[in-house]
Amino acid sequence: MRRELSFSDALTVALAHNGELYLAQGDVAIAGDELALAGSVFAPRLVGNARVAREDQPGNAQSFAWKDQLASASLGITGLLPTGLTYALDLGASAERLSSPFLTVFSPAYTTGLTLSLTQPLLRGGWRSINRQPIYVAALRRDVTVQQLQVRLAELVGEVEVAYWSLVLAYREREAREASLKLAQDQLAESTRLVRLGTISDLDVLEARAGVGRTQQQLIRAQQQVADAEGGLRIVIVGNPDWGPDDSLVAIDNPDLTPVSYSVEEHLQLAHRNRPDLVAAHVELEAESAALAVTEDGLLPALDLVATASKLGFAGDLERNYVTSGVSVFDNSLSPSYVVNPDLNGGLGDSFKNLTTSGNYTVSLGLKLDLPLDNSAARARHDRQRHVRARAQTAKQ
Known part of the structure; x- marks a missing residue:
């Protein structure tokens, strides 16, 4: 089956069926989830508990036998602020029935309480900059995955462009060889007619026949180039599931040659600024540097x-x-x-x-x-992150 494809059609099919692009999109989604997870540490939580208990004690060296029934419940809000401050506001109530002639004062007894607890780190995990650093790291790593997705998109578009226009070129070359063969065959026929009339020699006919043979060989090579270019395009765009192995792909677009308005140096500078792989390397270095600050904070008591x-x-x-x-x-x-x-x-x-x-x-x-007496775990994490940052620095260069 003959399947005609414009460049837009070929690019659409390639984008829809490229597995690496699908994985890169998944990496972006995962990095977005990691960013949301990093920011969720500052979300307040509602906590509550309820408890009932009953005791029937035979007594001991200091008291007579007693019975106790207790029911308690509490509800509170707890959370973390960007400064590292941990807070908990809790409202609780309990009811107790204590049966002991030498212990009981009130029975039943009802106790209520409103409690605010605050914990502010002064060294490790203290203050705003270090506690927001994981969010900053997650945001940068998400940006890295976005740039890597753009890298894969650019690579795929480039591969489709090369494969598509290579097929166009192969078709044009075959058409030219077919026209050359037709011309050579016409020349052979004319030479044969003229030799019968005695106008030219047999050597001219042999020369025309050799020209037909050479042109036929060139046409065969051109046909092979079409098959190779078609196979290359099929590899790049993968194709729809309903495409058969015997289907032929025909490129129907003509190349649009736009005059270049910039110098080569200007194009190189523009490419260097906008290349997503260079941007990704820069952002990755920034992310790993920020992560290094987090592991360095872990070394503090x-x-x-x-x-x-x-x-x-x-x-x-x-x-x-x-x-x-x-x-x-x-x-x-x-x-x-x-x-x-x-x-x-x-x-x-x-x-x-x-x-x-x-x-x-x-x-x-x-x-x-x-104060850990052996801080080897934190130091190992910090050393590992230093190596990761060094690798990112090398990749950027």
Whole structure:
């Protein structure tokens, strides 16, 4: 079957069926996902937990037997800021029923709390530049894959151009050889006629017959060039699944020769600026240099400033037992007697109310040091990245 192809048709088929181009497009998509993953570390998370527990203890050396029922739940938001600050804001509540005449004060007892925890790295992983560096690296590596895709596109377009116009040239060459053969055959016929008339010698006929033979050989070579060029184009564009092995590809476009308006030097400078492989090498070096800063940060010890602040609320039912025997509600025999805050009497709702109105709180501030005695893993990662960067530097040159 004769299949006529314009250059646009050939390029479309090649783009649709090139496996390397498909893989390069997949690399771009994967790099985009890696960039989204790198940026997701700053996304806040909603966390929650719920727990129920029951104990029935026989007692020990310091206390009598007791029973305890506990239910607790919490809901909070946690996340990471670009400065490296880790935050957690948690709202929790618990209900407890403790049955022990020498331990229980309130039963049931309802405890609520609002807690804010902050951890700011001062050395490793500290401050904005280093924490945004992985995003910067991922963005550069995505740009590298984009440039590599453009490299493959440019290579494929160039391969299609060479193969297509080679086929056009082979067809033109065959047409020229066919015309030459027709002319040589006409000359042979004319020479044969003239030798019969005695106008020319037999040597002229032999010379014309040799010319026909030479032209036939040239036509055979031209036909082979057409077959080779057609096979080359088929290899480049692959073709549609419904194309048969005996189908012939016919290039129907004519070359459009546009006059060159720039000097050779200007074209070389333009190509050097716009070549995607050079751009990709430059961007890859920049990405690996940024990744080197990340591994260098990993060599530092971890010194974190840790701060915690909690607001507390409580309510419950005061138990009458041995522990509370001296409380004024039940007994005034102690002097002075202990007076319970009346706001503490109530249920879970009262506990949440006391959370907002009472002045009960806890605060803490401290430092946390993590200094590996053997930092070989971090140093190995840093050394590896230095070698990767050196390789990128060599590729750029």
